[in-house]
Amino acid sequence: MTHPGARYAGPAWLVAGFVLYVVVRRSAGEGLLERVVSANEQIEGEKQYSRILVPMKLGPIGEEMMATAAKLAGESGASVQALFVIGVPLELELDAPLPEQDERAAASLEEARLLGMDVGVDVEGAIVRARSIGQAIVDEARAREIDLIVLGSAPRWRRQSRFFSPTVEYVLKRAPSEVLIVAFPQGSLEEDEPPAPEGPAATLTA
Numbered sequence: 001m002t003h004p005g006a007r008y009a010g011p012a013w014l015v016a017g018f019v020l021y022v023v024v025r026r027s028a029g030e031g032l033l034e035r036v037v038s039a040n041e042q043i044e045g046e047k048q049y050s051r052i053l054v055p056m057k058l059g060p061i062g063e064e065m066m067a068t069a070a071k072l073a074g075e076s077g078a079s080v081q082a083l084f085v086i087g088v089p090l091e092l093e094l095d096a097p098l099p100e101q102d103e104r105a106a107a108s109l110e111e112a113r114l115l116g117m118d119v120g121v122d123v124e125g126a127i128v129r130a131r132s133i134g135q136a137i138v139d140e141a142r143a144r145e146i147d148l149i150v151l152g153s154a155p156r157w158r159r160q161s162r163f164f165s166p167t168v169e170y171v172l173k174r175a176p177s178e179v180l181i182v183a184f185p186q187g188s189l190e191e192d193e194p195p196a197p198e199g200p201a202a203t204l205t206a
Contacts, residue, residue, distance in 0.1 A: 048076045048077075048078075049072060049073070049076050049078040049147040049148045050076075050077075050078050050079070050147055051078060051079055051081065051144060051145060051146045051147050051148075052069045052072060052073055052078050052079070052080050052081065052146070052147065052148045052149075052150060053081050053083060053137070053140065053141050053144065053146040053148070053149045053150070053177075054066055054069045054080060054081070054082050054083065054112065054149075054150045055083050055084070055085060055133075055137045055149070055151060055171075056082045056083060056084045056105075056108040056109060056111075056112055056125075057084075057108060057152070058104060058107060058108050058111065061152035061153075061154055061182070062108060062111070062112075062152065063111070063115060064152065064182050065150050065151065065152045065182050066080075066082065066111075066112045066115045066116070066123070066150075067115060067119075068150055068180065068182050069148075069150045070115060070116050070118075070119045070121045070123070071119065072148070072150075072180075073121045074119055074120065074121055078147070078148075079122070079124065080112075080116060080121055080122070080123045080124070081123075081124045081125075081126065081144060081146070082108075082109055082112035082113070082123050082124070082125045082126070083125075083126050083127075083128065083136075083137065083140055084104075084105040084108050084109055084125070084126070084127050084128075085127075085128055085129075085130055085133045085136040085137060086098060086101045086102070086105055086127065086128070086129045086130075087129075087130065087131070087132070087133050088129050088130065088131060090131065094129050094130075094131075095129070102127075105127045106127070109125035109126075109127065110125075112125060113125060126140075128140065132170075133167045133170075134166070134167045134168075134169075134170030134171050134174070135170070135174075137149065137167070137171050137175075138170070138171060138174045138175055138176065141175060141176055141177055142176045146176070146177045147177050147178065148177055148178045148179070148180060149171060149175055149177055149178070149179045149180070150179075150180045150182065151168050151171060151179060151180070151181050151182070152168075152181070152182045152183075153165065153168055153181050153182065153183040163183075164181070168181065
């Protein structure tokens with residue numbers, strides 16, 4: 001059997017709560033049935049980027065990274081800067097002739113430019129040489145005052161019991177800006193892509 005006091009206290013609390021709800025909504029200038037958007041949602045919805053950096057690579061992952069960056073740039077009016085980092089082994093000088101790597105870099109940036117043109121976004125390309133791919137990306141992002149770095153993650157790293165490549169992990173830990181990872185699920189890429197070296201001379205960014 002319900003306690004006599006509970007029969008009155010329960011409805012009284014409901015009425016008090018409703019009155020308080022009405023007072024709070026009216027004081028905030030909001031309708032009683034109007035949806036309330038939290039501060040976090042408002043900030044997220046208004047997020048705009050002005051400079052997006054895409055460390056490029058050839059192939060489907062690089063194409064998807066650039067397509068993602070171009071879409072974001074088109075929505076926010078941001079500039080897109082494609083970066084190809086050539087990793088130079090320690091035994092070579094940074095300016096040592098590397099014709100094959102130079103050719104791959106030029107082809108990757110041209111691919112990025114064409115992808116940008118398809119959606120009406122100008123893509124600025126740059127090639128840099130460095131001992132560490134990850135450090136070069138971070139340094140370029142800081143020097144260019146980048147708002148967002150778009151990286152890619154190949155499914156083969158999950159097959160090696162790790163989610164991201166060493167380069168991506170490095171950038172995630174040290175990036176001066178937000179980082180967006182374009183991740184491919186297992187089985188989505190079946191091409192035989194050779195694994196990137198994990199040392200400082202890696203020439204792949206993901």
